[in-house]
Amino acid sequence: MEGPKSSDHPPKDYRTTCNRDCPDSCAVIATVKDGKIIKHKGDPEHGVTRGFLCSRGNDYLKRFYDPQRLLYPLRRKGNGWERISWGEALDLVAEKLKYYRDAYGPRSVLVVNYSAIHSWIPRVLGRLFWSHFGGATFASGGLSVEAAHAAQQLDFGGDCTHEPEDLVHSKAFVIWGKNVAVTRQHWMPFINQARKAGALLAAIDPVYSEMARKADRFYQIRPGSDGLLAIGVSRLLLERQAVDEGFIADHTHGFEAYRQLVLSYRLEDIAKAVDLSLDQIKEIADWYATRKPLATFTGLGPAYWSNGGAMIRLVDALAAVSGNIGISGGGMSTDIEGAKGLNLSMLRGAPKGQSRRILLPRLGEDILNTKDPALKMGWIAGANPASSAPDTGRVQEGLSSLEFLVVVEQFMSATAELAHLVLPCTTYLEMDDLVTAYGHNWIGLTNRVVPPLGETKTDGEIFQLLAGRLGFGQALAGEPRAWIQKFLEPMAREGLTLERLKEKAYRNPNAASVPFADRKFRTPSGKFEFITQFTPGPIPGNGGLHLVATKTLRMLNSQVLPEDVPEEPIARVNPAVLAEREFSEGQKVWVVSKAGKVRVRLAADEKVRRDVLLLNPALWRGDLNGVNQLRESFLTDIGDGAAMHQTMVTFTAE
Ligand code: SF4
Numbered sequence: 176m177e178g179p180k181s182s183d184h185p186p187k188d189y190r191t192t193c194n195r196d197c198p199d200s201c202a203v204i205a206t207v208k209d210g211k212i213i214k215h216k217g218d219p220e221h222g223v224t225r226g227f228l229c230s231r232g233n234d235y236l237k238r239f240y241d242p243q244r245l246l247y248p249l250r251r252k253g254n255g256w257e258r259i260s261w262g263e264a265l266d267l268v269a270e271k272l273k274y275y276r277d278a279y280g281p282r283s284v285l286v287v288n289y290s291a292i293h294s295w296i297p298r299v300l301g302r303l304f305w306s307h308f309g310g311a312t313f314a315s316g317g318l319s320v321e322a323a324h325a326a327q328q329l330d331f332g333g334d335c336t337h338e339p340e341d342l343v344h345s346k347a348f349v350i351w352g353k354n355v356a357v358t359r360q361h362w363m364p365f366i367n368q369a370r371k372a373g374a375l376l377a378a379i380d381p382v383y384s385e386m387a388r389k390a391d392r393f394y395q396i397r398p399g400s401d402g403l404l405a406i407g408v409s410r411l412l413l414e415r416q417a418v419d420e421g422f423i424a425d426h427t428h429g430f431e432a433y434r435q436l437v438l439s440y441r442l443e444d445i446a447k448a449v450d451l452s453l454d455q456i457k458e459i460a461d462w463y464a465t466r467k468p469l470a471t472f473t474g475l476g477p478a479y480w481s482n483g484g485a486m487i488r489l490v491d492a493l494a495a496v497s498g499n500i501g502i503s504g505g506g507m508s509t510d511i512e513g514a515k516g517l518n519l520s521m522l523r524g525a526p527k528g529q530s531r532r533i534l535l536p537r538l539g540e541d542i543l544n545t546k547d548p549a550l551k552m553g554w555i556a557g558a559n560p561a562s563s564a565p566d567t568g569r570v571q572e573g574l575s576s577l578e579f580l581v582v583v584e585q586f587m588s589a590t591a592e593l594a595h596l597v598l599p600c601t602t603y604l605e606m607d608d609l610v611t612a613y614g615h616n617w618i619g620l621t622n623r624v625v626p627p628l629g630e631t632k633t634d635g636e637i638f639q640l641l642a643g644r645l646g647f648g649q650a651l652a653g654e655p656r657a658w659i660q661k662f663l664e665p666m667a668r669e670g671l672t673l674e675r676l677k678e679k680a681y682r683n684p685n686a687a688s689v690p691f692a693d694r695k696f697r698t699p700s701g702k703f704e705f706i707t708q709f710t711p712g713p714i715p716g717n718g719g720l721h722l723v724a725t726k727t728l729r730m731l732n733s734q735v736l737p738e739d740v741p742e743e744p745i746a747r748v749n750p751a752v753l754a755e756r757e758f759s760e761g762q763k764v765w766v767v768s769k770a771g772k773v774r775v776r777l778a779a780d781e782k783v784r785r786d787v788l789l790l791n792p793a794l795w796r797g798d799l800n801g802v803n804q805l806r807e808s809f810l811t812d813i814g815d816g817a818a819m820h821q822t823m824v825t826f827t828a829e
Contacts, residue, residue: 352476
């Protein structure tokens with residue numbers, strides 16, 4: 176009798192979680208038939224992502240089954256690559272690691288492990304691995320809102336982001352340099368619900384963003400002037416005595432020095448510097464004075480400057496003086512601490528190695544200048560610094576100077592192109608792991624929906640196999656489910672277990688919906704700390720334009736489908752800038768910065784400020800280094816972040 180044909184098997188649904196470098200960590204349902212994923216859609220059983228995915232998520236199967244995905248270990252051979260077995264690849268890595276550790280010490284190995292995968296097993300096993308190795312040189316700091324995190328640490332003692340479910344209680348939103356409609360799409364339904372109930376929304380941004388289009392008020396300020404604007408608004412609140420005196424008296428520290436700082440600036444000077452009218456600044460002050468609870472958001476706009484941390488602190492202070500801290504519908508939101516309460520105690524007992532750090536925002540320079548010992552070998556996973564870090568020319572020089580570079584990747588990225596060995600890794604559809612989010616408080620699982628494609632392996636398994644070769648005993652051993660159970664131990668006591676997470680995502684029971692509702696700040700003083708000193712950035716002259724490239728719906732940092740990579744870069748400038756410089760729309764020119772130059776086509780756009788050059792898209796065909804080849808390696812004042820907006824450019828004829 177003929178048995179059932181494979182095609183007779185009914186499709187089956189599996190739950191998983193998108194773990195890409197995005198705040199939303201969407202719950203996903205993947206439908207599998209005959210070993211192939213045929214559908215990938217949002218899971219409605221999630222309190223925030225509620226069954227919808229972004230367009231990149233909806234198209235994820237194209238990326239998953241892309242013929243260009245890396246499926247086998249590749250070793251460089253001449254100008255090309257040869258496929259080798261995992262056994263050969265891992266033996267080679269182990270041999271190189273031992274060699275460089277013995278010859279030059281563990282710090283001769285550079286480790287770059289950034290944020291491309293938001294799952295916990297590779298993070299924890301990676302830290303254990305390098306600790307048992309004896310240490311390494313870690314690329315620390317980051318390319319995102321590090322300055323904002325550092326600012327909130329100083330002011331609140333932790334992050335003050337409200338969970339999206341609380342936004343429905345807001346009466347107003349003031350959004351400082353954050354394109355929520357693109358980068359936090361799952362906050363929008365909550366914001367829209369509040370707006371339907373009468374809340375108003377203001378966007379403050381040098382760029383006419385998607386959020387600006389949706390706003391009730393848009394203030395197109397001079398790039399890098401958010402801090403001064405926050406001072407101006409605060410000055411008006413102080414003059415009108417429209418501040419929360421009870422909160423200031425009982426729960427803050429440093430107010431008098433902050434007040435002196437604010438009063439040392441004249442409103443007329445501020446208006447000129449931020450390029451708004453006095454009436455516009457008064458309008459923002461009116462909102463802070465009269466629309467309570469008011470939710471303030473900040474993002475990369477103010478954070479990406481060499482005084483970005485101070486500018487975020489000034490916006491924090493505005494939220495504090497207006498009495499919007501610790502109340503439902505208020506807050507000063509950047510990123511959520513979604514992993515609160517996980518058991519990570521296994522890291523505390525790990526051996527102390529001889530580690531040191533260099534900075535990711537100036538990676539190229541730091542690799543080339545690091546001595547005693549110099550960097551010899553590199554390990555890069557969850558990161559594509561040859562495209563994502565500033566001054567990519569220098570980054571490539573630095574990475575190319577290493578004697579042996581290993582890159583763990585899903586695709587042949589700009590960084591993988593520089594490697595001696597590329598190890599192919601899995602996606603969230605081929606791995607069991609735990610995922611938290613930085614855009615909400617929900618926890619989910621990634622599940623092995625299908626067996627790993629080709630010979631791909633999880634980042635965690637790669638560390639485990641190498642640990643075996645390097646003699647680290649049982650330190651990294653264990654099935655993924657056992658690791659997840661360990662992470663969840665404290666939450667299991669509150670009913671959040673692995674078994675329950677298999678059914679659907681759950682809200683982290685340790686998370687606060689409204690941070691600091693008890694007014695217990697985790698600062699040394701136990702109070703909200705006011706910033707007391709500020710140096711506004713210089714306003715550049717000499718005809719330079721501020722280089723800006725914003726995030727778009729189809730790109731996730733350097734991750735983009737081949738079909739979505741545009742043919743060429745387009746530089747948008749104000750038509751007046753074209754006329755002044757006698758250039759015409761459509762003309763090809765060089766955009767030049769101190770870091771590099773890029774050939775672009777000019778487009779006239781009235782919505783672009785006259786002091787800005789908007790280079791979107793940030794990546795284009797045949798040049799995967801994109802906009803970052805123009806960006807210089809400036810650092811933020813605190814947090815070791817990249818001051819990505821600090822670069823000035825000009826353009827010249829071909
Ligand atoms: S990229 Fe972000 S918004 Fe898109 S599906 Fe993944 S988690 Fe959701």
